[in-house]
Every structure is written in C-alpha cells, then in structure tokens.
Amino acid sequence: MAKYDNLREQILDQARHLLVEKGYINVTMRKVAHLVGCTPTSIYLYFENKDALIHSLxxxxxxxxxxxxxxxxxxxxxxxxxxxxxxxxxxxxxxxxxxxxxxxxxxxxxxxxxxxxxxxxxxxxxxxxxxxxxxxxxxxxxxxxxxxxxxxxxxxxxxxxxxxxxxxxxxxxxxxxxxxxxxxxxxxxxxxxxxxxx
Amino acid sequence: MAKYDNLREQILDQARHLLVEKGYINVTMRKVAHLVGCTPTSIYLYFENKDALIHSLxxxxxxxxxxxxxxxxxxxxxxxxxxxxxxxxxxxxxxxxxxxxxxxxxxxxxxxxxxxxxxxxxxxxxxxxxxxxxxxxxxxxxxxxxxxxxxxxxxxxxxxxxxxxxxxxxxxxxxxxxxxxxxxxxxxxxxxxxxxxx
DNA sequence: ACCGTAAACTTAACACTGTAAACTAAAACC
DNA sequence: GGTTTTAGTTTACAGTGTTAAGTTTACGGT
The missing domain is CATH 1.10.357.10 (Tetracycline Repressor, domain 2)
Structure with a gap:
C-alpha cells in the first residue's frame, strides 16, 4: 500500500536536516517535500500544518x-x-x-x-x-x-x-x-x- | 510635480502605525502602501527594500x-x-x-x-x-x-x-x-x- | 510656445510562501 | 469482483518581497 517507507519519519528527518544545516527560514514545506521526494501537500497528511511540524522539532x-x-x-x-x-x-x-x-x-x-x-x-x-x-x-x-x-x-x-x-x-x-x-x-x-x- | 506631500514621511508614519498597532508581521509593503494610498512599489523610491524601511524604525x-x-x-x-x-x-x-x-x-x-x-x-x-x-x-x-x-x-x-x-x-x-x-x-x-x- | 529630458509614480509580472479542494491510484474488505 | 477506504498528487488561491517596463507630470533650454 504505502508508496513510502514511514513517510512521517522521512518528513521529520528532512525538516530537521534543513533546520540544522540551512536555518529556520529554509524550512519550507516545498523544500522539505523536495528532499523527501514527495509533494508539499503530502506533509499535511501527517502534520496539521507547518506549525505542527515545527512543534515536533x-x-x-x-x-x-x-x-x-x-x-x-x-x-x-x-x-x-x-x-x-x-x-x-x-x-x-x-x-x-x-x-x-x-x-x-x-x-x-x-x-x-x-x-x-x-x-x-x-x-x-x-x-x-x-x-x-x-x-x-x-x-x-x-x-x-x-x-x-x-x-x-x-x-x-x-x-x-x-x-x-x-x-x-x-x-x-x-x-x-x-x-x-x-x-x-x-x-x-x-x-x-x-x-x-x- | 509631487503627487504626494512628503511621501517618504507618510510611508514611515504608516509603517510605524502598523508596527505599533498590529505588530511586525502586519508590516507588509502592500499594507503600508494601502494605508498611505500609494502603490507598493512606490516605497522602493524612498527605501532600498523592506529591510531599509524597518531599519529606519x-x-x-x-x-x-x-x-x-x-x-x-x-x-x-x-x-x-x-x-x-x-x-x-x-x-x-x-x-x-x-x-x-x-x-x-x-x-x-x-x-x-x-x-x-x-x-x-x-x-x-x-x-x-x-x-x-x-x-x-x-x-x-x-x-x-x-x-x-x-x-x-x-x-x-x-x-x-x-x-x-x-x-x-x-x-x-x-x-x-x-x-x-x-x-x-x-x-x-x-x-x-x-x-x-x- | 514647444520640445526633450528627467523625476515621480504606476502597472504588470515573477518567484516565492502556506494551504484547501478536488482528483487519482492503489490497497483492503466483504 | 465490486465497493470503500487509504495514500498520495494535481491544481489552484491568496498572500509575500521585488524587478522591469510603462506612464504621467513637471522642469529647463532654445
């Protein structure tokens, strides 16, 4: 079923990577999605919005x-x-x-x-x-x-x-x-x- | 010649007003321009960019x-x-x-x-x-x-x-x-x- | 008075941002 | 095998700062 292997975790990983390496301004939904290899809106399947994603970090x-x-x-x-x-x-x-x-x-x-x-x-x-x-x-x-x-x-x-x-x-x-x-x-x-x- | 009476000062006034009353996130070029009654790009005639405007404040x-x-x-x-x-x-x-x-x-x-x-x-x-x-x-x-x-x-x-x-x-x-x-x-x-x- | 030029300002457009709605494909269930 | 649910994508919208081109207005010189 799943196109991705634990997509939620991958999103979190890339968001963290982006935060640590490139700073908060570079943590955008599109950039995270691009690194993961999914679409920006897919993030919304696992996080209510960007705030929720950041709150996890x-x-x-x-x-x-x-x-x-x-x-x-x-x-x-x-x-x-x-x-x-x-x-x-x-x-x-x-x-x-x-x-x-x-x-x-x-x-x-x-x-x-x-x-x-x-x-x-x-x-x-x-x-x-x-x-x-x-x-x-x-x-x-x-x-x-x-x-x-x-x-x-x-x-x-x-x-x-x-x-x-x-x-x-x-x-x-x-x-x-x-x-x-x-x-x-x-x-x-x-x-x-x-x-x-x- | 001048369509406005000291446009630079008016921009600064409205930007300050917006900052104090509505907070930093509400200081946008378009909102400042709207309050002044000019177009957003007119601000660039007197300030290099948004940063320069904020620096004045x-x-x-x-x-x-x-x-x-x-x-x-x-x-x-x-x-x-x-x-x-x-x-x-x-x-x-x-x-x-x-x-x-x-x-x-x-x-x-x-x-x-x-x-x-x-x-x-x-x-x-x-x-x-x-x-x-x-x-x-x-x-x-x-x-x-x-x-x-x-x-x-x-x-x-x-x-x-x-x-x-x-x-x-x-x-x-x-x-x-x-x-x-x-x-x-x-x-x-x-x-x-x-x-x-x- | 008229023309050319320069200053003041606007219009249109681009590349971004977060996010909602609608659509599609694939798996799961009965 | 058909239906429903899940997982994911496509498209689109409203907003952001900013640039480049176009327009109008005033000024200076002959």
Whole structure:
C-alpha cells in the first residue's frame, strides 16, 4: 500500500536536516517535500500544518536539552556544582545548536501559533530543576525567598546571553570563553542570596 | 510635480502605525502602501527594500531608548541609583513598546540582513553608558574587572527578562511588578563585585 | 510656445510562501 | 469482483518581497 517507507519519519528527518544545516527560514514545506521526494501537500497528511511540524522539532529539542540538564545532576554531588554545570550546559546547548534554539525559544509569537501550553511541560520542568537545585544549594535558609523567582532570573540571564551571542551582538572584544564563564559566575551568584532591595 | 506631500514621511508614519498597532508581521509593503494610498512599489523610491524601511524604525526606537537611558543620569546624582534606574527604564521600554522591542532586538538574523555595524552606534553607546555608570558606582576599586563585560552581563539579563516577559513565558504565579523589581535587584548586584570564579 | 529630458509614480509580472479542494491510484474488505 | 477506504498528487488561491517596463507630470533650454 504505502508508496513510502514511514513517510512521517522521512518528513521529520528532512525538516530537521534543513533546520540544522540551512536555518529556520529554509524550512519550507516545498523544500522539505523536495528532499523527501514527495509533494508539499503530502506533509499535511501527517502534520496539521507547518506549525505542527515545527512543534515536533521543538519537542525534540526540548528532549535533548532536558537530557543534558538531567546529566548535570548525575555528574556532580554538590548541589552548587550541579547548578553551575546546569547553567553551563544550557549555554552550551544554545551555542552549539543555534537553529534548534531559535525555534525553541526565539520564534516570534506572531509568526507562529504559540507553543501549546500543555507542551510547555518540559520547559517548565527545566525551570523547576533550576529552582530545586537552587533551593537545595542554599540549604533551606531563608525560605522567604522563592526559588522559582530566582530560577526565573537565572533563566532570563541565560536566555539573554544565548540570544545576544547567537545574534552576534556581543562586543567582539569579549572572547566567547570569557563570556561563557562570566555568565555562569553571574548565575552562580544566585547561590548566595545576599540581595539588597531597591 | 509631487503627487504626494512628503511621501517618504507618510510611508514611515504608516509603517510605524502598523508596527505599533498590529505588530511586525502586519508590516507588509502592500499594507503600508494601502494605508498611505500609494502603490507598493512606490516605497522602493524612498527605501532600498523592506529591510531599509524597518531599519529606519529601528533607529527611531534606538533613539527613544537612548533618550530614556540618558534621562536616568539626570534624574539621580548617585551613580548606583542611576544604574538601577537605567535598568528599570530598559525593562519598561521593552514592556511598554513590545513591537519596537521586537524589531530592535529580536528580529532573526537570517530573516533580515544584520543590522549594519555602523548603525550599532546607539546600541553600543547604550551599553557603554551602562559600563560607565557601573565603573563609576564601584569607585574605581578593582580595575581588573572589566566593566564592559559586566555591563554585557547586565544587558543579557535585561534582554532575557524582557524577551521572556514579552513571549509570555514567565510563570503566571510571578506578578509583573515582582518580576521587574527582582530583575533590577539582580542587575544591581553587579554593583558589588564580590564574585567567586568557578 | 514647444520640445526633450528627467523625476515621480504606476502597472504588470515573477518567484516565492502556506494551504484547501478536488482528483487519482492503489490497497483492503466483504 | 465490486465497493470503500487509504495514500498520495494535481491544481489552484491568496498572500509575500521585488524587478522591469510603462506612464504621467513637471522642469529647463532654445
């Protein structure tokens, strides 16, 4: 019956290939179809629309990132070290998978239907991981400081750093490695909750 | 001779109107032209292409932001207070001018020709303002810590916070005001350069 | 006053994009 | 073997940025 051997998987493969090698703008229905060897409309047999196709790739990326974050917990026993490693891993993921990062975190809301709330689970789970480790590293002192807020601050920092780096908006005088370690250090300052309010 | 009264300005006006009211995706050559009452191709008489038109709006936005940052210096005498106010102003600019912010800082590099290096002046100048105030607030102690790097860290935080907020990716349990003041506080922690390296 | 030229603007067209509807071929079922 | 369902294609539409050619209008010179 089937003219193709698992067409859905082939579409996903070529879409991923196109994303990683040529960037998001080159992920078009026609280009994906051409690489697969089918017609553009055939994609609609397996994906409701382009957004659904991209969302599948987003989920893949979320899985990869989630895996990398989880590995940080196993690699260290000290929770402060775990936290730093997690920050480093997040940055490294963005730096080495720029196109994945773009679709996962930088796609304009207007340009695409928002990533369905239900599927934010992995993203939220990552944030919760940061919050948990942060909470643990500080040893339950000062329970008034909500770790979720601090984790959100850290996420903001990491996301901003990655975005600016990928957009090549970091001053050329700052070497990549310095930028990376400094960002981790700044994030790690959240481990010592000595804040003065404004 | 002229069929229109300062067509270039009218184009810019309607493009700005469309951007602010309807968002970046709705800034199309045909929609701008329709609002102006001219043909789409007439725009090309005054702007090389769509990018050039958008860049004009970007420059406008940069000017507005630059102005707001400058006002912070006048509003306070203490340089630490100036710094905090600058951070707050940056966030507020993004929060209240989401569409300007999008074209200024979030347009995918691939989707648009990179913002010409020469025109980064205002953006760089903003970064330098942050670096200068940071340097001054710390009173020249520890000259080894390059304020440019720290200013870049702060910029990363502010940009990340704004981006996540505008994309509505901040946990609903965190009120906007708390998020705002916490971000400013975190940025302000750069004023006390007590960093432990990793 | 008239002609030629240059400036301002429009018309028509091209190569793309995502997507819906209609059509076709092949397999599955009874 | 005939009918229905599945898998896939063909065609078409409305939208995008942009280019090239055509048109109208105003200006300058003799």
């Amino acid at each position: 987003i989920e893949e990326g979320m899985d990869i990132l989630h895996q990398k974050i989880k590995e940080c917990l196993a690699a260290e026993s000290d929770s402060a070290a775990q936290f730093k490693r997690m920050c480093h891993s997040f940055l490294e993921f963005g730096f080495t998978n720029p196109e994945y990062y773009v679709v996962m975190f930088q796609l304009p809301t207007d340009e695409m239907v928002p990533y369905p709330a239900e599927k934010y689970r992995r993203a939220r789970s990552n944030l919760q991981q940061f919050a948990d480790v942060l909470h643990q590293a500080r040893g339950e002192k000062q329970p008034t400081i909500d770790p979720l807020v601090d984790a959100t601050m850290v996420w903001s920092l990491l996301h901003g750093a990655t975005s600016l780096y990928l957009a090549q908006r970091i001053d050329a005088r700052i070497p990549k490695e310095l930028f990376l370690t400094r960002t981790v250090d700044y994030a790690a300052s959240m481990l010592n909750p000595i804040h003065q309010s404004s | 970007i420059e406008e936005g940069m000017d507005i932001l630059h102005q707001k940052i400058k006002e912070c210096l006048a509003a306070e005498s203490d340089s630490a207070a100036q710094f905090k106010r600058m951070c707050h102003s940056f966030l507020e600019f993004g929060f209240t001018n989401p569409e300007y912010y999008v074209v200024m800082f979030q347009l995918p590099t691939d989707e648009m020709v990179p913002y010409p290096a020469e025109k980064y002046r205002r953006a760089r100048s903003n970064l330098q303002q942050f670096a200068d105030v940071l340097h001054q607030a710390r009173g020249e102690k520890q000259p080894t810590i390059d304020p440019l790097v720290d200013a870049t860290m702060v910029w990363s935080l502010l940009h990340g916070a704004t981006s996540l907020y505008l994309a509505q990716r901040i946990d609903a349990r965190i009120p906007k005001e708390l998020f705002l003041t916490r971000t400013v506080d975190y940025a302000a922690s750069m004023l006390n350069p007590i960093h432990q390296s990793s």
